[in-house]
Amino acid sequence: MKKEDCFYIGKIVKKYSFKGEVLAKLDTDQPELYENLDAIFLELRNNLVPFFIERSQLHKSELLRIKFEDVDTESDADAIMKSGLYLPLDLLPKLEGDKFYFHEVIGFTITDKNFGDVGIIKAINDSTAQSLFEIDRNGIEILIPMNDEFIVKVDRDNKTIIVETPEGLIDLYLEE
Incomplete structure (x- = not known):
């Protein structure tokens, strides 16, 4: 095994x-x-x-x-x-709705309701007080807290997680 x-x-x-x-x-x-x-x-x-x-x-x-x-x-x-x-x-017991296991969402796309497609989940960082989605957006790493208030929907069929993050959070990672 x-x-x-x-x-x-x-x-x-x-x-x-x-x-x-x-x-x-x-x-x-x-x-x-x-x-x-x-x-x-x-x-x-x-x-x-x-x-x-x-x-x-x-x-x-x-x-x-x-x-x-x-x-x-x-x-x-x-x-x-x-x-x-x-x-x-x-x-593993099957999870339904917006509950998920960390390993099962690796490779899912994160889409923000206001921003649009953010990128692909490459890992989950659970070494901090708040677990984070580690997202790859064309080589730029974006971290989004795995906060129940941010997660709108987990769409297993389309391998997508829809989030609604505070305004400006994603932009912080994209500003040079």
Whole structure:
């Protein structure tokens, strides 16, 4: 399984018991979706390795307590500590309307109601307090905050996101 065919759901953050159980911090608004998985991919030395889950349950809101098959001791748990957790993209719940996953809108066109076509989304920057659309407009990078008030419509059929940004925001990037 290749990483680009999967999505990241969290990472193992600490050991839970001396029997190999671990706690994983999930990167999701809906941790309950991942409570009853049969298997998951762990990133070990830059490879995704499938692990089967004996049992798992939510532990203190966003932590998932997991007992993997064949991880039975503290040293087994140490070997997978800090590993990223991944699932195949086809297991992502489908989103409707104006909700979207970051990976699914890469390559979409951004159109502003007042400005017109802005450019193509080349990435999402979520390293700042406010996630940003990184848009390529003929070699010029334009950043638009992913603010619910700015997003008018997500048109999956036409691979377009229609936004209405504050006047002058896009022009800031185009003035020389």
